[in-house]
Amino acid sequence: MIMKNRKVISRLSKYKNALNRFKALGFAKIFSEYLADFVGCTSSQVRKDFSMFGITGNKRGGYNIDQLLEKLNIILGKNVVQKVVIVGAGNLGRALLNYKGFENDGIRIVACFDIDPAKQNANMRIPVLPLEELPSFVRINGIETAVLAVPDLVAQEVFDKLVKAGIKGVLNFAPIRLRTDASCFVSNINLEMELESLIYFVNASEHAPLAPGDN
Amino acid sequence: MIMKNRKVISRLSKYKNALNRFKALGFAKIFSEYLADFVGCTSSQVRKDFSMFGITGNKRGGYNIDQLLEKLNIILGKNVVQKVVIVGAGNLGRALLNYKGFENDGIRIVACFDIDPAKQNANMRIPVLPLEELPSFVRINGIETAVLAVPDLVAQEVFDKLVKAGIKGVLNFAPIRLRTDASCFVSNINLEMELESLIYFVNASEHAPLAPGDN
DNA sequence: TAGATTGTTAATCGATTAACAATC
DNA sequence: TAGATTGTTAATCGATTAACAATC
Structure with missing residues (x-):
């Protein structure tokens, strides 16, 4: 098991949740593009994250949701309560x-x-x-x-x-x-x-309407 | 009021808390080095953050805690409930x-x-x-x-x-x-x-003991 | 003054994104 | 096959850190 940084791991967690949703909707396969869209990142990011953990898909057919979920669950320790x-x-x-x-x-x-x-x-x-x-x-x-x-x-x-x-x-x-x-x-x-910084952005937006990055 | 990113704002919040502690301990002035130590970043980071908001100190005497707190409180909207x-x-x-x-x-x-x-x-x-x-x-x-x-x-x-x-x-x-x-x-x-990624690091550390970055 | 600390610029570092060859 | 998507490398971007002149 390779040690990666916090942000990558929380994305894996998001991918897992997204996949469960897609699965519940009846999908069997998914493309990095859709997954990226769902969690709010780029498809490059998705593929890069997967490749860091040796997860591969099919050049033409995307990723098999069940297989992908199983791999993510193992990485995240979800195979054990x-x-x-x-x-x-x-x-x-x-x-x-x-x-x-x-x-x-x-x-x-x-x-x-x-x-x-x-x-x-x-x-x-x-x-x-x-x-x-x-x-x-x-x-x-x-x-x-x-x-x-x-x-x-x-x-x-x-x-x-x-x-x-x-x-x-x-x-x-x-x-x-x-x-x-x-x-x-x-x-x-x-x-x-968390509340304090949220309040900052709310107040600041009244003077210069710009968005903070999402976490 | 200039719009900055989330990480900068949460550091300002940490600085504020640190300053309140130092103040409670009876300090009147503080150096970027001490503040950095307390919140867990570098002194460069502290000075850089302050300079982004036009906060200045004294070349030789560090920062006046009361003045600094007041400025941070204004930025963070703490002057109003x-x-x-x-x-x-x-x-x-x-x-x-x-x-x-x-x-x-x-x-x-x-x-x-x-x-x-x-x-x-x-x-x-x-x-x-x-x-x-x-x-x-x-x-x-x-x-x-x-x-x-x-x-x-x-x-x-x-x-x-x-x-x-x-x-x-x-x-x-x-x-x-x-x-x-x-x-x-x-x-x-x-x-x-949050729990899920914490568990990942706990499990992963059993195989390769390395630390995740702090948030 | 000499010494220490700031403020800021330049260098570094790491993470994200773009691009594209490989290939199903 | 032609077309679409992956896997990965290179480019970009932004944030952090180091360094140091200014100066109190």
């Missing part, structure tokens, strides 16, 4: 617990952890457990990925615990830069920042 | 309603809208109103920015209503590409995709 834990049972954490979107995407939220006993409840569909139980839970269940949804002030501290427990990837919602070594990847989602 | 509505009172929408992070960031969530009468409640701290009331509410209160947290299937349809109501910027959580004209900006946050 990926177990993820959520750390922090605040508003955001609980919303993610109940979020249905992950289920049909091969991602299973298996547990949530919080220090607050009032938020703990081992009998829910997805149990909310004491944070102290995380290390053993993670070890026993072979969890590698966590979503960090705790208050800023404790984010680094909790993150360090996750890393010590063996977590290898963290999706971080705290608006701080987590200090991490090479053993754990961090992806950040900063809601304030 | 920005009113935002949330559309969709599902798990995510309600979590955002109660999210405290926006308050001290000059962003005020003023209302939420949903079609489901069971979710509506005009008497809450932040009212949850019928979607039909959105156009008049937006007009009366001069709202330009919305967070879209509705199911995928209706996202485009609801988005079109927002645009028609005069919304100029949308932070979209639905994992689809919204079709938009130049009158409305769209920023996308796709949780599935």
Whole structure:
């Protein structure tokens, strides 16, 4: 498995979603041009991305959707259900617990952890457990990925615990830069920042109407 | 106000946050080097970004934190409280309603809208109103920015209503590409995709340990 | 003043796109 | 076969970084 950059991987993810749509519509084959159109890039980009992962099509007939999906799913680890834990049972954490979107995407939220006993409840569909139980839970269940949804002030501290427990990837919602070594990847989602920059473009457009690039 | 790209704006946002921290620590001046260190870029990048917005410092004494903050706040529209509505009172929408992070960031969530009468409640701290009331509410209160947290299937349809109501910027959580004209900006946050690419890097690192670039 | 930092230009780097030969 | 699409190389584009003169 070759390591590529973030943008390429998120495009693969978009291609996969697009292909599922096309498949649902009854298509069996697809051209790079259509795929590009759907996800908003060029056909060169699509073909280049595929070629980086050794995915090939047919010179004249485009790509077979089923085969393509299978390859993308393998690359993205979708052939196995990926177990993820959520750390922090605040508003955001609980919303993610109940979020249905992950289920049909091969991602299973298996547990949530919080220090607050009032938020703990081992009998829910997805149990909310004491944070102290995380290390053993993670070890026993072979969890590698966590979503960090705790208050800023404790984010680094909790993150360090996750890393010590063996977590290898963290999706971080705290608006701080987590200090991490090479053993754990961090992806950040900063809601304030997203809204802030959106507001900038809205305000700026009133003076000079131009578009920001899409992410 | 000059229109710059998304990455520059999100760095400005990071600089602002960093400056607030430094200020809280009692600093009055700062060098590009320190700021770069804090947000994770180069000092050249910091100075370049500032120069793009005509922000200057002192050749020998760095930047005055208060003056710098004021300029960044003006650029980012922080001198005025920005009113935002949330559309969709599902798990995510309600979590955002109660999210405290926006308050001290000059962003005020003023209302939420949903079609489901069971979710509506005009008497809450932040009212949850019928979607039909959105156009008049937006007009009366001069709202330009919305967070879209509705199911995928209706996202485009609801988005079109927002645009028609005069919304100029949308932070979209639905994992689809919204079709938009130049009158409305769209920023996308796709949780599935974020988790998916994180999982890719976690899995890939087990075969070839290398780091993805940070976002 | 001497030394350190800015502001800006030029060089580098990487990602995207265009182009086109190969070929189904 | 003729025509259309891939796979890949080369060109382009834009963003980041290095370098350094200006100067406080």
